[in-house]
Amino acid sequence: xxxxxxxxxxxxxxxxxxxxxxxxxxxxxxxxxxxxxxxxxxxxxxxxxxxxxxxxxxxxxxxxxxxxxxxxxxxxxxxxxxxxxxxxxxxxxxxxxxxxxxxxxxxxxxxxxxxxxxxxxxxxxxxxxxxxxxxxxxxxxxxxxxxxxxxxxxxxxxxxxxxxxxxxxxxxxxxxxxxxxxxxxxxxxxxxxxxxxxxxxxxxxxxxxxxxxxxxxxxxxxxxxxxxxxxxxxxxxxxxxxxxxxxxxxxxxxxxxxxxxxxxxxxxxxxxxxxxxxxxxxxxxxxxxxxxxxxxxxxxxxxxxxxxxxxxxxxxxxxxxxxxxxxxxxxxxxxxxxxxxxxxxxxxxxxxxxxxxxxxxxxxxxxxxxxxxxxxxxxxxxxxxxxxxxxxxxxxxxxxxxxxxxxxxxxxxxxxxxxxxxxxxxxxxxxxxxxxx
Numbered sequence: 001x002x003x004x005x006x007x008x009x010x011x012x013x014x015x016x017x018x019x020x021x022x023x024x025x026x027x028x029x030x031x032x033x034x035x036x037x038x039x040x041x042x043x044x045x046x047x048x049x050x051x052x053x054x055x056x057x058x059x060x061x062x063x064x065x066x067x068x069x070x071x072x073x074x075x076x077x078x079x080x081x082x083x084x085x086x087x088x089x090x091x092x093x094x095x096x097x098x099x100x101x102x103x104x105x106x107x108x109x110x111x112x113x114x115x116x117x118x119x120x121x122x123x124x125x126x127x128x129x130x131x132x133x134x135x136x137x138x139x140x141x142x143x144x145x146x147x148x149x150x151x152x153x154x155x156x157x158x159x160x161x162x163x164x165x166x167x168x169x170x171x172x173x174x175x176x177x178x179x180x181x182x183x184x185x186x187x188x189x190x191x192x193x194x195x196x197x198x199x200x201x202x203x204x205x206x207x208x209x210x211x212x213x214x215x216x217x218x219x220x221x222x223x224x225x226x227x228x229x230x231x232x233x234x235x236x237x238x239x240x241x242x243x244x245x246x247x248x249x250x251x252x253x254x255x256x257x258x259x260x261x262x263x264x265x266x267x268x269x270x271x272x273x274x275x276x277x278x279x280x281x282x283x284x285x286x287x288x289x290x291x292x293x294x295x296x297x298x299x300x301x302x303x304x305x306x307x308x309x310x311x312x313x314x315x316x317x318x319x320x321x322x323x324x325x326x327x328x329x330x331x332x333x334x335x336x337x338x339x340x341x342x343x344x345x346x347x348x349x350x351x352x353x354x355x356x357x358x359x360x361x362x363x364x365x366x367x368x369x370x371x372x373x374x375x376x377x378x379x380x381x382x383x384x385x386x387x388x389x390x391x392x393x394x395x396x397x398x399x400x401x402x403x404x405x406x407x408x409x410x411x412x413x414x415x416x417x418x419x420x421x422x423x424x425x426x427x428x429x430x431x432x433x434x435x436x437x
Contacts, residue, residue: 062312069153072412073405076145080171080178081112083145087170090152091119097165098124100272108178116172116274119152120282122165127287128430130423131159133169134294136181136190138176139400143358144294145171146408158415161427163434166304167282174273180397187378188265191332192253193272198264200335204256208249210238213260221369221376222388231369238365252333259379261371279342283349288433290426291339292419296400298331299359302410304418307331307351309338316352316429323425324418330355352426356418358411360402393407396421 067086068074077083091099096119104114110239116135132151134144148168151158171177175185184190197203212430215233220226238246253264268276291309298304306327310317314337321327330338337343339353361367374396377389384393402408 024392048289064185069149072146072150072409073147075153075412077142077145079110079176080108080114081110083142083171083177084115084117084174086149087117087119087121087145087152087168087403090149091121091168094119094152094155095346096121102172102277102351104174104270104427106175108175109115112178114174114178116174116271117170118278118282119170121152121158121168122160122167123162124165124282125285126163126165127285128164128284128427129167129286129289130158130164130426131167131169131289131291132294132419133172133292135171135173136293137295138173138190139180139397140182140294140296141173141177142401143296143408143411143415145177146412147294147419149401150412150416151419157420158423163430163432164427167278169179169275169278172274172278180393181374181378182400183263184269184271185259186265186269187263187375188269189253190269190271192262192264193269194264194341195268196335197253198255198266198341202333203253203264206239206249206256208245208252208254209252209254209262210256211247212249213254213257216372218374218376219380221373222381227369227373228307230372231365235365240421248333251331260375261346276341276345279345283346285341286346286349286352288352288426288430289342290422291342291351292422293353293355294358294415295355296358296411297363298357298359301359301361301402302407302414303359304378304411304414305357305359306418306422307355308359309355311337315350318423319429320352320422323429324354352423356415358415360407361399367399370399 041301067082067089069090075086077086089100098120100116100118100119102116104116108114132148134148135141148170151166151168155193158166172185173190176183176190182189184193191202192198212234215231217226217233217235221230250262253262254260255264255266257263258265306324308317308320308327309330310320339351342351343349370392373388373392377384377386377392381388381389
């Protein structure tokens with residue numbers, strides 16, 4: 001059949017799509033590919049996000065790194081977080097009956113969480129309790145923590161009879177430990193934060209302290225001239241009143257100058273609330289409790305300086321003098337027996353309290369100035385990072401927590417020896433008292 005010219009033209013001319021048809025098809029294809037690419041990228045990003053969250057969650061619940069304890073020096077720590085982690089590890093390792101925490105509302109200098117920890121070794125129903133606490137004076141808690149770690153790690157340092165449990169209260173004033181101060185977050189001396197003290201008239205009317213504080217003039221201590229003038233005024237003040245009277249005024253405490261030393265506070269602190277809760281919870285079934293509070297900075301360098309808080313006439317007072325030969329009377333004047341709030345909380349409970357200090361350096365006029373300048377840095381300086389405040393902090397830290405290995409070994413050995421004497425005497429005393437019933 002012969003093709004017409006129209007047919008020839010139709011076969012000769014390639015197919016031409018309608019105008020815009022090819023572009024529309026290509027555009028749809030391109031959009032699909034772009035959509036798939038974006039979807040893939042978003043899916044991958046979401047996958048990475050969920051993977052990161054999973055890994056973070058897994059790490060959060062992973063067991064902490066175990067600390068090795070090969071020598072005495074391994075019980076000492078550079079910061080609060082390390083103390084806390086070591087205490088948790090060794091309480092579990094010693095098969096503690098109870099490990100509890102009390103979380104502080106504030107954070108540490110590295111934004112770390114702060115908490116007091118309680119480890120109970122032995123039966124919660126034991127009639128006799130060996131109670132050891134650290135951290136009353138914040139920075140002093142580093143030595144106390146090391147001693148408590150040794151008690152947990154070395155059973156021979158804390159041999160417990162069946163009727164005796166050990167209650168270790170770890171760094172119950174954690175803010176001061178973490179921030180490297182003796183006082184708490186409100187500048188309160190926790191040892192003196194007792195209602196019996198901050199309502200006691202001699203504390204409110206401590207006029208000699210107020211005169212001393214005026215002579216020091218803490219707001220003026222930011223300059224060399226101010227510090228030299230303060231030394232001269234305080235030196236003259238000491239000649240006029242005598243070192244013993246001034247020491248008594250400082251040790252007694254005061255309730256009227258919240259930006260100065262030895263402040264009692266005017267109400268119970270967070271740490272006092274924790275202490276009350278611990279005493280109420282753990283001593284409810286006890287008949288006797290032997291309380292030891294660990295401190296530093298009193299006594300010969302690296303030595304143990306024990307002090308009784310019992311009074312003549314109390315059943316265990318003469319016993320305590322026999323348990324620990326050479327024990328000294330407590331330095332802090334009190335309106336009544338020490339730890340009286342525990343006796344009120346648990347009528348009939350026999351309370352046998354004492355303090356063990358680990359000695360550091362002599363406290364002279366220059367060291368007293370360091371304490372005063374530390375108050376200036378905390379309350380009046382624009383920053384704690386000034387050269388003056390850094391220098392003062394280094395001296396302050398060394399006074400309460402010496403860095404020398406020899407001091408740490410001596411202090412640990414001497415304090416644990418005194419604790420061993422006390423625990424041995426306490427358990428013998430408990431046996432004899434129970435046998436006489």
